[in-house]
Amino acid sequence: YKLVINQKAAQILQDITEPVVVVAIVGKYRTGKSYLMNKLAGSDNGFALGSTIQSKTKGIWMWCVPHPVKPGHTLVLLDTEGLGDIEKGDEKNDSWIFSLAVLLSSTLVYNSVGTIDQDSLDKLHYVTELTERIKLKAKATADDDESAEFKRTFPSFIWCVRDFTLKLEQEGKQITEDEYLQNGLKLKSGLSNAIMLYNFPRECITHFFNSHKCFVFERPASTADLQRLEELSESQLEPNFVKQTHTFCNFVFKNSQTKTLAGRHCVTGRMLGNLAVTYVESIRSGSVPCMENAVLALAQIENTVAIQDALSVYEAEMRQAESTFPTETQDEFLEKQTQCESRAVKVFMGRSFKDDKREYQGQLMRDLHHKNEDFAKRNEEASIRKCQDLLQVLSASLEKGIADGEFCKPGGHKRFVQEKQKITETYNNSPKKGIKAAVVLQQFVEGKKHIETAVLQADESLTKRDIEAPKKKKKKKKK
Ligand SMILES: Nc1nc2c(ncn2[C@@H]2O[C@H](COP(=O)(O)OP(=O)(O)OP(=O)(O)O)[C@@H](O)[C@H]2O)c(=O)[nH]1
Ligand SMILES: [Mg+2]
Structure with a gap:
């Protein structure tokens, strides 16, 4: 039997x-x-x-x-x-x-x-x-x-x-x-x-x-x-x-x-x-x-499921939030994250069983922390992508000018700087760039430095030539 x-x-x-x-x-x-x-x-x-x-x-x-x-x-x-x-x-x-x-x-x-x-x-x-x-x-x-x-x-x-x-x-x-x-x-x-x-x-x-x-x-x-x-x-x-x-x-x-x-x-x-x-x-x-052992075994089963439930609630809500990434500010991101996290903890509490020493809750918090980091990274990446895309659009005419050699003329440097200035301004006035806006702009500016130097050098030498050339002509005339 x-x-x-x-x-x-x-x-x-x-x-x-x-x-x-x-x-x-x-x-x-x-x-x-x-x-x-x-x-x-x-x-x-x-x-x-x-x-x-x-x-x-x-x-x-x-x-x-x-x-x-x-x-x-x-x-x-x-x-x-x-x-x-x-x-x-x-x-x-x-x-x-x-x-x-x-x-x-x-x-x-x-x-x-x-x-x-x-x-x-x-x-x-x-x-x-x-x-x-x-x-x-x-x-x-x-x-x-x-x-x-x-x-x-x-x-x-x-x-x-x-x-x-x-x-x-x-x-x-x-x-x-x-x-x-x-x-x-x-x-x-x-x-x-x-x-x-x-x-x-x-x-x-x-x-x-x-x-x-x-x-x-x-x-x-x-x-x-x-x-x-x-x-x-x-x-x-x-x-x-x-x-x-x-x-x-x-x-x-x-x-x-x-x-x-x-x-x-x-x-x-x-x-x-x-x-x-x-x-x-x-x-x-x-x-x-043994009742005590049975309760422990049950706690293990229930709390493991409770953690999974809580994590998937967090995941689902953050994924939804992710469609609006990048957030304008880090605070905005943290606020959203805190919201989702407290909802997840609530789900865990609703189902957790005899987690007297808060071992399982601790586990949940660690898991949430890892997920938090993931989403924070994705928020940053979204910001970087968005800023880079924006700069690419804004700098199209600058790039074309460079390619066509339009700045290698006298006064070219001034126009280059003005163009750059315009890009920076439009960039700064564009909304929802996210938390990496300044860094990406900085990188963009840095990346243009060597061209700017080249433009400046060309400008200077061309201008010098232009100034010197008439002098030579005058001299010739005197002769
Ligand atoms: N005398 C008497 N018979 C009853 C009573 N209630 C139900 N019966 C009858 O007793 C017979 C057994 O009823 P069950 O409910 O199958 O009894 P049981 O205790 O579940 O039986 P097992 O599953 O074999 O242990 C059925 O024919 C019922 O109709 C009652 O209060 N008094
Ligand atoms: Mg019976």
Whole structure:
């Protein structure tokens, strides 16, 4: 017998990003568990029932419905294989089913038939084994108050008593269902072995679970009708049974808490799926599922995804901003970047899980920093490209003049300088050049220096020649 995660179920959970309320039912085989879970699901034929003495449900079955009264939440129903079927003869498997139900649920429904008596408590011996089947911490320390920790992490407990035939009375006084349960859980005083055995399951139930509730149900129909219960309409059932079922469902809808971990971290469907995988893996590998390790493994998964989500939000928004690059100023760029960064951090915070030491947030900030640098570089490059293109257009006539030798004439240098001046002015008056405007202009001017020098030299020598030539002519004339 091997526990495995059903891939279809895992996929369903993977797609649920809402917090989940998880109700699991456990108890002896053939006692109407699946029937009751169908009532919570608001359907008559979700979980398959069986009408023979053979146990029907195998393993753990899951059904997810939108939470009927908590908007934005998903109600996850876990129907489990009946416990104690001798035909199956695998006690160990029963214990693991019970442990998994405890580990995965936020409300645990224990279903039994008849009365809350020694026999029904003996059948709940699985609670006494929980400490061997579930480890809270990877390394337990001596002063750990385990039971307080259990209470914080374990589900609420509801005992459903089916086919209840007694009167809720004690010493002539009427008592409530909860009082009935409290009476059943009362401890005996004394230290004898028998008394300790009597007290042990009661102590476990009292100490492990953080709240206790009881519902008793009458027999729903006559013996003949019991086999086809799901085909009968409510009017064909015992009115008290119908009423009690409604009360039970409404209580679960209203009071069942969102599944949390370590007492405070809300669990989403996706996280529940990952938890189930972790627990089942450790059971399969022969070790005891450890809640602390599972939470750490989950934090690793969730926070890694949270970082990815945040980075892709940053990336997408910055890419959009990039279409308007270059920014006029560095401040403008930084402002945009800060905006995108804080949005990314928000996304991370919304999804991060138990990042107490801010390790993952630190990782995110480092990754963001790298991306920041990339975009800053791209903003610079965009500015350089834009400025160079602009200068190329503006200097076209200057370049042509140089090529045509127009400045190698007397007065050429003056015109060259004027032309350069004009380019600089138009350049400086052009908007949106970005943060590299000055540098690129500087480079442009530098690049023209040797031509300017050449132009100046040519100008000077030509001018000199022009001045000297008439002198020579005059001299000639004098002669
Ligand atoms: N006597 C009685 N029978 C019920 C009750 N609720 C359901 N049944 C019938 O009992 C039979 C078994 O019901 P299931 O809901 O399949 O019981 P189960 O506990 O899920 O059974 P396993 O999955 O085999 O453990 C079905 O024929 C139901 O119609 C009830 O409150 N009392
Ligand atoms: Mg069943």
